[in-house]
Structures are given as C-alpha cells and as structure tokens.
Amino acid sequence: MKFDQIMVRYGEMALKGKNRKAFEQRLKHNLSIKLKAFPNTKITKTRGRMYILLNGEDPHEVMAECQEVFGIHSLSFAVKVEKTEEQLKEAVLLAFHDAKDARTFKISSKRTDKDFPIQSADLNPLLGGHILRNTDGAKVDVHHPDVEIKVEVRHDAAYVTAQDYPGAGGLPVGTTGKSLLMLSGGIDSPVSGYLTMKRGVEIEAIHFHSPPYTSDRAKQKVIDLAKELSRFGKSIKIHVVPFTAVQQKIHREMPAGYSMTIMRRMMMRISERIAQKQGILSLTTGESLGQVASQTMESMNTINEVTNYPIIRPLVSMDKLEIIDISRKIGTYDISIRPYEDCCTVFVPKAPKTKPTRENANYYESSADFSEDINRAVAETYTIEVNASNSDQESNEFSDLL
Amino acid sequence: MIYLDNSATTHPLPEVLESYQKVADQYYANPSSVHRFGSEAERLLQHSRNQAAHLLGVDPQEVIFTSGGTEGNNMAIKGIAFMHQDRGKHLITSKIEHPSVMEAYRALESLGFEVSYIDVDRNGIVDPKKIVEAIREDTILVSIMSVNNELGTVQPVQEIGNILRKYPKLFFHVDHVQGLGKINLPIKGSGIDLCTISGHKIHGLKGTGALIVQKNVSLFPLLHGGSQEIEVRAGTENLPGTVAFVKALRLNLETQQQSLEELKSLRKTLWNELSKIDELVINSPEDSAPHIINFSIPGYKPEVVIHDLGEKDIFISTKSACSSKQPDVSAVLKACNLDRSRTTSALRVSLSYHNTEDEILTFIDALKDTIKKLQPTMGR
Numbered sequence: 210m211k212f213d214q215i216m217v218r219y220g221e222m223a224l225k226g227k228n229r230k231a232f233e234q235r236l237k238h239n240l241s242i243k244l245k246a247f248p249n250t251k252i253t254k255t256r257g258r259m260y261i262l263l264n265g266e267d268p269h270e271v272m273a274e275c276q277e278v279f280g281i282h283s284l285s286f287a288v289k290v291e292k293t294e295e296q297l298k299e300a301v302l303l304a305f306h307d308a309k310d311a312r313t314f315k316i317s318s319k320r321t322d323k324d325f326p327i328q329s330a331d332l333n334p335l336l337g338g339h340i341l342r343n344t345d346g347a348k349v350d351v352h353h354p355d356v357e358i359k360v361e362v363r364h365d366a367a368y369v370t371a372q373d374y375p376g377a378g379g380l381p382v383g384t385t386g387k388s389l390l391m392l393s394g395g396i397d398s399p400v401s402g403y404l405t406m407k408r409g410v411e412i413e414a415i416h417f418h419s420p421p422y423t424s425d426r427a428k429q430k431v432i433d434l435a436k437e438l439s440r441f442g443k444s445i446k447i448h449v450v451p452f453t454a455v456q457q458k459i460h461r462e463m464p465a466g467y468s469m470t471i472m473r474r475m476m477m478r479i480s481e482r483i484a485q486k487q488g489i490l491s492l493t494t495g496e497s498l499g500q501v502a503s504q505t506m507e508s509m510n511t512i513n514e515v516t517n518y519p520i521i522r523p524l525v526s527m528d529k530l531e532i533i534d535i536s537r538k539i540g541t542y543d544i545s546i547r548p549y550e551d552c553c554t555v556f557v558p559k560a561p562k563t564k565p566t567r568e569n570a571n572y573y574e575s576s577a578d579f580s581e582d583i584n585r586a587v588a589e590t591y592t593i594e595v596n597a598s599n600s601d602q603e604s605n606e607f608s609d610l611l
Numbered sequence: 612m613i614y615l616d617n618s619a620t621t622h623p624l625p626e627v628l629e630s631y632q633k634v635a636d637q638y639y640a641n642p643s644s645v646h647r648f649g650s651e652a653e654r655l656l657q658h659s660r661n662q663a664a665h666l667l668g669v670d671p672q673e674v675i676f677t678s679g680g681t682e683g684n685n686m687a688i689k690g691i692a693f694m695h696q697d698r699g700k701h702l703i704t705s706k707i708e709h710p711s712v713m714e715a716y717r718a719l720e721s722l723g724f725e726v727s728y729i730d731v732d733r734n735g736i737v738d739p740k741k742i743v744e745a746i747r748e749d750t751i752l753v754s755i756m757s758v759n760n761e762l763g764t765v766q767p768v769q770e771i772g773n774i775l776r777k778y779p780k781l782f783f784h785v786d787h788v789q790g791l792g793k794i795n796l797p798i799k800g801s802g803i804d805l806c807t808i809s810g811h812k813i814h815g816l817k818g819t820g821a822l823i824v825q826k827n828v829s830l831f832p833l834l835h836g837g838s839q840e841i842e843v844r845a846g847t848e849n850l851p852g853t854v855a856f857v858k859a860l861r862l863n864l865e866t867q868q869q870s871l872e873e874l875k876s877l878r879k880t881l882w883n884e885l886s887k888i889d890e891l892v893i894n895s896p897e898d899s900a901p902h903i904i905n906f907s908i909p910g911y912k913p914e915v916v917i918h919d920l921g922e923k924d925i926f927i928s929t930k931s932a933c934s935s936k937q938p939d940v941s942a943v944l945k946a947c948n949l950d951r952s953r954t955t956s957a958l959r960v961s962l963s964y965h966n967t968e969d970e971i972l973t974f975i976d977a978l979k980d981t982i983k984k985l986q987p988t989m990g991r
Contacts, residue, residue, distance in 0.1 A: 269800050270668075309776050426650050543672050607658045610630045610854050611861065 210299045212268040212286035212307070215275060216370060217259040220282030220378055233259075236280045236381040242443050243274050260287075272374060277440055279407050280384075281376030292325055292367045297332075297360065298339040304358045304371035305340050305347065311355035311372065313348045314340060318360040325362045332360060380409030382442035387411045388521055389484040390493040391476065392447070394430045394549070397495030397524055399541040400532050402438050404523035405493045412438065412445055413487060415480050417452040422556070427549040436595045437540045444596035448483050451589045452476075455582045456556055462577045465558040470565040471574060472556065473503055473512040475583065481516045482587045493521040500529065507564040514567045613925045613970045617812075618760055618789060618903055618961035624814045624862060627855045631816060635851040642848050643837065656850055659857040666860055667808075668799050669823055675840045676853045679820040680788040681711040682833075683807030684754075686822050686844070687784045688715040690830030691752045691805070692724055698780060699749025705729045705737045705756070706946035707764075712754050712786055713942075734896040735764035735947050739771045750781050757790035761943040761959060763895045763903025765794055772802025782828060788812055788820075792863040793874075793900050804828050808860075810852070814963070815859030819852040866964045874964055875901045877971060881960065884975040890982050894944060894957060902962040905944075908982065909952040911989045916958060919981045925974055927960045 219236070237252055237259065244250045249264035250271060263271060268286055275284055286307060290296035305314055318332035327335065336358075337349055356372040390402040392414040402412050416431045428449065435445045455475050463471050480492050496504050503512065513520065524532055536542040614622065634655070640646070642653040657671070664671040677683045692702065704716055706728045716726045727745040731737050737755055746753075753775060757768050768785055775783045784805040790796055791808045798806050805828065810819030824830065824843070836845025878901050885893055885906055894905040908916065913929040920927060929941075944954040960974070 309773075424645075424650065425647065426653070429650075429654070540670070607655055610634060610655070611659060611662050611858050 210288065210290075210296075210303050212288050212303070212371070213263050214287045214289065215261040215263065215268070215272060216285045216287050217261065217275065218282045218284070218376070219257070219280065220376065221380065232280070232381060232384050235383050236278070239278055239280070239381050239383065239443070240275065243278055244271065246274070247271055275376070276374060277377055278381075279377050279379040279409065279441060280381035282378065283373045283376050285370045285373050287368055287370040289366050289368055292322070292362055294327070294335070297336055297367055297369065300367075300369035301336045301358050301360065302340055302343055304369055305344065305356065308356040308372040312346060313350035313353075313355045315349065315351045315354035315357045316340075316360060317357060318362070320362045322362050322364045332362075336360065377407070377441070379407035382406050382409055383411050385409035386491070387413065387487075387489045388491045388493045389448075389480055389487070389489045390414045391480060391495070392416050392431050392434060393495070394427055394434065394545065395495065396536050396542065396545040397497060397500075397532055399434045399438055399495075399545065400535045400539070401493055401495040401521075401523050403441060403535065403539050403541075405521055406438070406441050410493075410521075411442060412493070413489060414438075414445055414447045415450060415483055416447055417450050417476060417479075419451075419453040419456050422453065422456070423550055426547070430544055430547055430549060432593060432595055433544045434541050436597055437544065439595055440597040441539070444594050446487075447593045447595065448487075448590050449593060450479055450483070450586050452479075452586060455479075455579065455586055458577065458579065458582055460556055463573050466560060466562045467565060467570060467573050468556060468558050469503055469561040470508060470511055470570055473508075474515045474570060474574070475579065477512060477516045478583055479586055479590075481518050482583070483590060484518060486587075491519040491521055492516070493523070495524055496522050497524040497527055497529070497532065502561040502563045505563050507566065508562075511565045511567050511570050514570070613966075613974055615960045615962065615966065615970075615974060616926045616928045617963040617966075618959065619928055620811045620817065621814045621963055622965070623811075623816055623855075624859060626862065627815055627859045630858045631851045631855040634854045638850060642850060643839070652850055655854065656848055659854050663821060663857045663860060666857075666864055667823060668797055670826065672841065673823055673825060675822045675824055675843055676848065676856070677820045677822050677844065678818050678849070679811065680709070680786070680807055680809035683788075683809065683820055683822040684709070684711040684784075684786055685715050686830065686833050687805040687807060687824075688712065688752065688754060689719065689833060690843070691782050691784070691828075692719050693831035694829055695751045695782075696724075699747075699751045700724045701747050701750045702726045702752045702754075703729065703742060703745050703750060704754040705731060705766075707731050707735050707737075707759055707761075707943040708754060708756055709760055709786055709788070712756070716754070731764075731946050733947055733949075734899075735759050735762045735943065736896075737766055737771070739767060739774050742771060743774060746778060746781070750778075752782050752784060754784040754786065756786040756788075757796055758787075758794060758900040758903070759943060760789045760903075761941060761957070762905045762947070763789075763899035763961075765790070765898075765900055768796060768803070769801045774802075776802045789903070790900065792860075792867050793871075793902050798823055810856035810859055813859050813863040815856045816852055819849065819856035821856070863964075870964050871901065874962060877962060877966060877968060878902065878904065880968055881962070881971050881975075884971070888975075888979060888982065892953060894947070894949065894953065903959065904961075905957055905959045907944075907949075907953040907956040908958065909956050911956050911982070911985060913956055913958050915985060915989070916978075916981055919984065920974075920977055923977045923981075925977050927958055927974075929958055 247266040249266050251262040253260045288300050290300045316333045316337045318329045320329045359370040361368045388410050390412050392398045414435050435447050439445045459468050459472050638652045640648040640652040642656045660671045660674050663674050729741050755766050782804040785803050786807045788809045792813050804825050806823040808821050811817040830843050832843045834845045891906050891908050940954045941957050
C-alpha cells in the first residue's frame, strides 16, 4: 500500500474573506507550476482544503516540492482505501511507519457512514492494536502523541491521514503585487527576496554589472541565485544594468568619502526607472541596520531621498546569523559565498562616510550631470529570465559533452 | 573477444571517450583560475555537478568528485572516523565488504578504533537486526555495500537505512559501486549519509567517480590543499574525467531504464545453462543483482580455468579483481560458510548491458569444453 494523495491546509489565507477565492486560485496555479515535473498529479479543491492526487508519483518527492510553495500551512499524506478492516489496518500501519522518528501515536476515527459495522470508539483500539502488534517500541499516547493518525469512514470510501508536514507558510506568490529586488550576489539580498515572496509578492530582480571591474562569474552568481529563488515562485526576470560608466564617473568626480553613498543613490534612481517601466510599485533591498557603512540610519536617510517608492527591507532588524541561517535553508548560501568581486566591493573607498547627509550628497551631485549616464544605463539594460525547472537543460552549450 | 568481467571494469563508451578528449583539448584551463577561460572550465564543472546531482536525485553541493570507488570509500570511512571520533570510536561493517572498505576499517583498528564485522547468511545477506544488535553508545559509522562484487548479493540497504534513522548520532555509508545502474537505490529517502560510486564500472574512465555526502555531514579531508570540492578534496579538478564520468552516468541510467529486463533475462539464460553443468555449483543467490553470477567448479583451480578460457578469447574472473592476487580462499564465500572445496574454486561472470545471448551461449560451450579438457588432471 502507498499514499495516493497529499492533503494541503492553508494558513493565513483561510482568513481572507471575500478575496479567498482569488488566493486559492493563485495557490492552485502555483502548485501546478511546481508539479509540472510530476505529470500524473492532479490538484482538486474542496471546502478550505486542496488535495493532490498522486496517481503513482512518488509521495515523498512530491511532498518535498509542495513544502516550498508559499501559502500552505501544513500538508499530510493520505490514502483512500476500501471500507474493510484489513485495508484500514494496513493504512494506519503505513501512516505510522512514515512518521520516521515517531514512537507514540494516537488514532482519531470518525465514521460518517453509519452503516459501517464498527463504531468509531471501537475502531481506535482495533487499529491502534494493529500498530502495537506490528511495531517494536510503539506506544499509544492520547495526550501528546508524536503522530496523530486520522481515520475517516465516509460513504464512498475510507481515508487515512498521516502525520503533518510543515508548509512554507506565508501567502501565495502573486497575490500581493510585485517588487523589484536589488540583487547583488551577497548573502543578504536573496534572503530578502525570499522573505518578500513569502508575503505573496512576485519578484523581478535588478543587478548592476560593471565589467571589467566585475566578472561574468559575478553575474552568473546572480543568475544562479535568482534560479534558487524561482523555486519559491515562478520564473524570475533579472534586469542587468550596465553600470561601469556611472561608477567610473562617480569615482572620478565625486569625493571618495561620499562615493559609496552616491553610488547607492544612482542605483536607486535607476531601479526606480526600471520598476516604473515594468509597472512595479516597490523596491526590495537586503539592507540590515548597522551591518555596513551604507546601512546606518544616516546612510539610509540620504540614500532613500532619491526615490519615493516604498522600499521593502525584510532584513532591517535581523542579525547576520539569522540571515545566514535562512540563506542556508533556502539554498542560496553556497552560491553567495563564491568569492568574486561585485560592484559594491570594487569601488569601496578607504573611509566611506557612515554619517552622510542629504545636503552634502545633493551638493556634490550638483557638480556633475549624471542624467545622461542614467538614461543610457536604463536604455541599455537587458533582461534575462530564469526558472528553477529549466536550470539543468537551459544551457545547451555543454550538452554534447555531457 | 567475449568480455564477461564487467564487475572488474567496463569498456569505455566511444561517446565518453569523445567527451574526455574534447574537454582535455578545449577546456584545459584550471577551473580555479580567475580569467574567463578558467571560468568556462568552472562552469562546465558546475554543469557536470548539476547533471550528476539531477541524475542521482541529490543536491549539487552533495556531489564530491573523486578518483573512484577506493577513494570514495576511504574518504567516507576515514573522513567520518577522524572527524567524529570524539563522539565515539566504534564502527560497524559486514564481513563481505570490498577490500577498499575492509582495509580502511582494518587501518582504523590499528589507530585505536574498534570495529564490529557483521556475519552474513548463506547467500551473503546482512541481517539488519544484527546491525542493530551491534550498535553501541559510541558507534559513529556503519558501512554496508549495496551489491556484493563477488556474489551479486543485493543487501537490504533501504531497510537498514530506515532503521538507522532512529540513531541520529551515527552515519550510514553505502558502497554502491557495483549497484549503480543495475539496481534501483534512491540515495535520498533511504537514510544514506554517504554513498560511493565509480565511473569505470559504468563504461566511464578509470580514475573517476563520486562520493555523495548528504548536507550537514562533515568529513575530515584525506587531501589538504586548495578549496576544491567543498574543501574535502584538494587538488586541481580532473575536469575531462569528471565530464566523461557524468556522461557515462547519464547514458548508463538511460540504458538501465530501457534494458534492465533484457539484462535480467540474459542472466537467467546464463543461470539456466550453468545449472545444467554437473561439475558446477552456483554460489550466487537466484534473486541477486542482474549482472553477476558466481559459481564454483570444485576440484578445479579457478586460475587454470580462466587461462584456458582466455586462450579462446573469453574473459571471466576469480572472485574480485581487487582481491584476486591473494591466494586461494575467497573471504566473501568463506563468510557465507561455504565449504573449502567451493571457496577455493570460485569463478565470476559479470555482464554489461552490451553483452548478447550469443556470447553467453558461446561462453557456455567453451566452459563445457574447458571442464572436459581439464578433467583428467583436476576434476575429482
């Protein structure tokens, strides 16, 4: 006997009142993208739940994929069986053995079909006894069981549901608009993108590329990071901004102490322009207060002056170690630590101002006209689209070798 | 020529050799070099890793390319033992492991580790219960092979893995060199922490392979130096070999999907024909891996049989190539409690997906002929 379906429970989404339908639609859509690799699966919807019918696909592989989809509170394997004692016994045993480290269990039976000869109260000890007889060291614990196995005898068939697996939480990506993520290649910005997506936001990325100061490896890093992020949503567009000219001009014409602040302001201006072009209403950054010179209160204030777009900063109050934990969990850490120069490290002045002011920044910027450079950078920006499922096939350049 | 010694090594596929040559010629930059040429080599390496991971159902960072089975096994066993000896110094393995596992454990014994060698039954199968009985507070590692190289016995690796999950303090290492491409063993979901595979057993090149190491398992490196292979294996990467290995892996797994049933039926023919020969007794279990049959011709010196078949351009082996230079008794067969007349006269035929029924029948005729020819001097 094998599990033949996965039950999906929503979290916060269930509270959405009138909009709930749209949220459910989006979740179903997102799940179906995720399950493309399992062509036999089918998603069905009932009141307040979804079921993924496995039709022979591997339960654990499908489960692992579903656990990355935002908007799901928890999931359980379930199996539909005939209404016979034998089948039910086999199913509860399967459910218990699937719960790897479980030692104690509880069975909760429900009987909607009153014609079924065994009453709910008798079903629990009957099925529990079968687990006890067939498993070394298993124990019943009705108060704090490691796993609660639910049995429901309905008119059409009986259903057995096994232990809960945690979902990714949050809201389905695509239900709360779109944001432009400033993706540098470091540890923070991918985590920031992930947390933003968790709130249902769809992400596009913007990356500042400054050859020859930054290499194709640095750009590849960003592509690989976006690919990892796309696992949690759908494909991600990366807008690559040719930034060399702007950076050179800043380096040449702005005072060293302010070059970092002004570079960030230029990035903000360009990002806002790209967002505008794409119909995106906010920017997302990986800023975390106090981490580096650009992330002091004074810096943020000065940098923020050039845009009135909302800036989403999910990491603003997080510690570096918390951020690293998440980046490991979502698979971006190993990519982020590849040691290539990026545009934030090449032009770093010896002593960047940690307490810049808006007045000074404006004063220095007024001595040179950047508008042409910004226009050109925006005009020459090109877009790459990545998604997780095509990551292995996408580049055919090596296919004859591999 | 009829080549029936595929468990010793296999004929590299032409496509694999082609890849090797192309990469050696066109991507010879050091993947660690900063320049663009180096970065292309690095990207090719990364692609190989991604493809290997995809084929094996693991994550790319869990694939460590090695020089083959012996290195993989040593890296796993010594790597865990040295890294985690503060947790305990007790290790468990079976009595029928490959020499690269067995000797690694023996070496650790000489350094103060304690090893329990688990008995096997008549067919060479390890009883998972015996492993559980051997587990102690200070056990840190269990190594069990997926398919025995001499007998073809398939071990209940998934069952063992599931049991060992309940012991979070110890690691489970599987030597999957003989099983790869022949039996289905999902590395993920089988409770396996470390899994050794090798290139030259699947029509790749010698000196290639990988150790799959699950995330969160840390190893003490055998080779220190650069930061290649997540700092577990220093040294400039063997890019041509690696690419060739990953290509062989893909081709082999594709072939497995298409032709496993044919291979099984080939083995069945071989089995049936061998069992018709009176002088001969089959040692492998009937339901073993689809490519290995081990049998004994009591009274006949195996080496002489091999040489006579060799005269006819047919190549089979005694026990395993890695232990065949040691005299006489097969340790594996001895562990199965077979009597001396059988442990000293064992021969192994090992198939690949490229063998044909014609070859099998020709081999059988030749073997009969050899037995008859040698009878006056040996058969008693």
